[in-house]
Amino acid sequence: MASRAKATIFDIAREAGVSKSTVSLVLQGSGLIRPETAVKVRKAIEDVGYVYNRGAANLRKAHSNVIGMVINDLTNPFFAELAVGMERVFQSAGIVPFIANTAENPVRQEEVLKSLMEQGVAGLIVSPARGTTPGAFRRLEMAGVPVVFAMRRLPESRIPVITPDNHRGAYLATAHLVGKGHRRLAFFGGSSDLVVYHERLGGFREACETLGIEPRDALIIEGETNRKGGMACLETSLAMAEPPTAALCFNDAVAFGVMLALRKRGLEPGPDFAVVGFDDVVEAEHYMPALTSVAVDSAGLGERAAHVMIKMIQSRTTRAEDHIGAVNLVVRESCGPDRRAKARSAKTGGAA
Amino acid sequence: MASRAKATIFDIAREAGVSKSTVSLVLQGSGLIRPETAVKVRKAIEDVGYVYNRGAANLRKAHSNVIGMVINDLTNPFFAELAVGMERVFQSAGIVPFIANTAENPVRQEEVLKSLMEQGVAGLIVSPARGTTPGAFRRLEMAGVPVVFAMRRLPESRIPVITPDNHRGAYLATAHLVGKGHRRLAFFGGSSDLVVYHERLGGFREACETLGIEPRDALIIEGETNRKGGMACLETSLAMAEPPTAALCFNDAVAFGVMLALRKRGLEPGPDFAVVGFDDVVEAEHYMPALTSVAVDSAGLGERAAHVMIKMIQSRTTRAEDHIGAVNLVVRESCGPDRRAKARSAKTGGAA
DNA sequence: CCTATTAAATGGAACGTTCCAATAAATCAA
DNA sequence: TTGATTTATTGGAACGTTCCATTTAATAGG
Structure with missing residues (x-):
């Protein structure tokens, strides 16, 4: 119970002779x-209740093994x-x-980064x-600490990035909607301060252009990237003269918001208005109707x-190649049946 | 780009004279x-691209400001x-x-705890x-590091705990179900290796007893604490001779599973079978039907x-009082209307 | 039996900081 | 002026580890 002064390797040494x-x-597990002798020492380590002081070690060693x-x-x-x-x-x-x-919060981020650096990551x-x-x-770059960005990239930066293929994902989703027979589309949610937004929006636009959707039939509404934002986007779009019949949403949260807002208006997501999400979070599969994403x-x-x-870290470099991860469209029920084909019976098997 | 050897306070000293x-x-912001002089020094700090070495400092200082x-x-x-x-x-x-x-994963936990300790939290x-x-x-106790448990407690331990009032929460929820007219209840999901389970189950049992539900009408089915577990629990319960008409679920994920399984059987959560969750995660509000939790x-x-x-930390003690947080039942739609108010027409039991 | 070689264990310096005691400079009381 | 006090600054000794250069012990070769 009494926590006597922390044991050090000297205490162990004395104990083990x-x-x-x-x-x-x-x-260090040296051979x-x-x-x-090793056994004797290990016993002593146990006996004195030693805890390794990584800070002290890092002071002497080149590298810490902490990653943030x-x-x-x-x-x-x-x-x-x-x-x-x-x-x-x-x-x-x-x-x-x-x-x-x-x-x-960028300010918070600054603090966090500073703290992590001080910790010697x-x-x-x-x-x-x-x-x-x-x-x-x-x-960080000045200090020579290796950094990689995940999911999001910064406008201009030499730091390696690992992200999904947002452009292609958006293209696929948009093509799916067009394939279902929709001609007036919308892109809901997100805002232009995010590089991801431009990537996804770019895929949407390219698909529209390639597949012959007029720019004026490709509505773009920025908004918060959560349920609330999705609800707002839908309301805005339905207030227009020629409202869209389908939307690609910036992410799944926005899509959920859109579906909620549809229900609130007595419209059925899918048959009445097609919705596609982005990210495919676990919830997507279990929503009613299950969300195509x-x-x-x-x-x-x-x-x-x-x-x-x-x-x-191993090659002591601060550079690496970017990596764009494959995406794929998971078709579920939120886009309803084909528009041009006849309405099939409501019971579609959820393709996974 | 060139990361010359890390700058230390000596470099700053030289630079600032x-x-x-x-x-x-x-x-340290000493007055x-x-x-x-301070201004001069701070400029030098900036100029040499200094980053504070907290490890070295902690070696000398009493304690670190890191919390895990x-x-x-x-x-x-x-x-x-x-x-x-x-x-x-x-x-x-x-x-x-x-x-x-x-x-x-307890093994992983052991590693994590060790690493954190070594870091000198x-x-x-x-x-x-x-x-x-x-x-x-x-x-940890031997090392005299203050620890508090949150959300979960360990069977026998002197470590202070911060948890919600699980017993009372379960009692309230159960009473709600009984108040709706249900007489055959169930407790779905969770397993007895978790103390929380016993707390919640205890509340359920006490409510049943107090409100005159026979033990044989209070079904208890253990299961995984996720959607899958919930689905399994429902199936099991409906296969019984006199199935329950309402269930308190170990947590919301289980409740979602139960609702999913009900739908799959063509039953409507609420009118056909009342469901209450626990935890009230954000999703609960947006589910169809919205989950009482x-x-x-x-x-x-x-x-x-x-x-x-x-x-x-401030009082350098390793003990503190437990704290039991208040809970409250958020009533939404997943329990349907009152049973006794409505005609007893709809039979809920053995579907299929 | 002596020396060369290998194996095992060791003392000392260094890492970057903080803190204490000591100094130096400025101010005050007499 | 002189000593006492206050205000700023400083050198040196820790802190707990690793690593290098040595020392000591054990083994092999002749």
């Missing part, structure tokens, strides 16, 4: 010490998945990553907060980001 | 140094909320907490993984836990 250097060697993951919104399961994916590979590499949340994986200034990572495999991207980081 | 001690004082939060499942928004609540208060106290995820807030052995925190204010509990931790 060896020198501090020997203890240090044992701690230079006689097995019986900076996430913009942990309450969003989508980003939580990303973190979990990274953790998985770090774990198997014997590294314990520390996660910090910025709550989408070996590397940083960051999903930058919205509104991050381009200079925010200058200090672009799956991005965020856990997989997390794993990839972690691998890249480990490589960077 | 003062001694290292002066620099140290400036870094002892002349303002003009160990969460059993970050992908569960419920626990993510808890983490965010804690973060909020730590932030305003100038502390950057590090979050680590154990993915409900000043305190630890833990939501223990399922199946944590009672001895898992002995080392016991709100526990996890962010609030997180804040409370953080406050307790800060107190403990």
Whole structure:
């Protein structure tokens, strides 16, 4: 119970009747010490209730084994998945990553980054907060700490990026809607301060152009990237002279909002108005109706980001190639039956 | 680009033409140094691209300002909320907490705890993984590190706990069901290796007893604490001779599963079978039908836990009082209308 | 039996900070 | 002026580890 002064390797040394250097060697698992000595030392370690002081060690050693993951919104399961994916590979590499949340706040992010640096991290994986200034990572670059961006990129930056293929995802989703016979489309939610927004919107626009949808039939409404934003977008669009009949949403949360708003108006998501989401969070599958969405495999991207980081650390470089992850459209029920074909019976088997 | 050897306070000292001690004082914001000197030093700090080495400082200082939060499942928004609540208060106290995820795995938890200790944390807030052995925190107690448990408690442990009033929550929910006219009830999901389970189940049982429900009409089915578990529980219960007409679920995820399974059988959650959840996650409000659930204010509990931790650190104690957070039943649509009010026409039991 | 080689263990310096005691400079009381 | 006091600044010794250069012990080669 009494927590007497913290035990150090000197205490262990005394207990085991060896020198501090020997203890240090044992701690590092060096093969230079006689097995019986090692056993003796390990017993002493146990007896004195020793806890390794990594701070002291890092003072002498070149590199720490701490990696920081900076996430913009942990309450969003989508980003939580990303973190979990990274953790998985770090774990198997014997590294314990520390996660910090910025709550989408650039000031907070600055603090977090500073703190992590002071802690002497070996590397940083960051999903930058919205509104991050381009200079925010200058200090890190100066310090030569390897950094990779996950899920989001910054406008102009040489830092390697791991993101899903947003452009293609949006293209696929839009093509799906056109294929269902829709001719007046909308892109709901998101705002232009996010690079992701431009990527997804770009895919939407390209699909419209390629597939012969007039620009005036491709409505774009910015909005919050949550349920509320989705509800607002739908209301706005339905108030127009020639409202769209289908929408690609910036993400699933927006899509859920749109479906909620439809229901509130007595419209049925799917038959009455087609909705596609983006991200394919777990909820999407269980919604009523199940949401068609672009799956991005965020856990997989997390794993990839972690691998890249480990490589960077090993090769002591601060550069790496970008990685664009494959996406695929998961078709469920929220786009209803084909518009031009006859209405099929309501019971569609959920394609997974 | 070139990351020349890390700058230390000596480099700053040379640059500013003062001694290292002066620099140290400036870094600590001591009022002892002349303002003009401080300005000079701060400029030098900026110029050399200095980053504070907290590890070195902690070696000398009494304690670090790092606090660890160990969460059993970050992908569960419920626990993510808890983490965010804690973060909020730590932030305003100038502390950057590090979050680590154990993915409900006691072995992983052990590693995480060890790593955090080695890092020299000043305190630890833990939501223990399922199946944590009672001895898992002995080392921490020996080291005199303040620990508080959040959301979950361990069977026998002197470590302070911050949890919602599970017993009362379950009691309220059960009473609500009885008040709606249900006489054959069920408790779905969870398993007895979790203390929370016993607390919630206890509330359910007490309510049944107090309100005159026979034990044989109070069905208890253990199961996974996710959607799948909920679906399984419902199936099992409906296969019985006299199936229940209402269920209190271990948590919202189970409740969602139950509702899903009901729909799959062509039954309407609410009118045909009443469902109450526990935790009141954001989704609950938006589900179809909206889920009646016991709100526990996890962010609030997180804040409370953080406050307790800060107190403990300041008063250098490892003990504190438990705190049981208030809960309240949020009534929505998943329990349908009153049973006795309506004619007893709709038979709910053995569908199929 | 002596020396060369290998194996095992060790002492000392260094890492970047803080803190204490000591100094130097400026101010005050007499 | 002189000593006492206050105000700013400073050098040196820790803190707990790692790593290098040595020392000591054990083994092999002749």
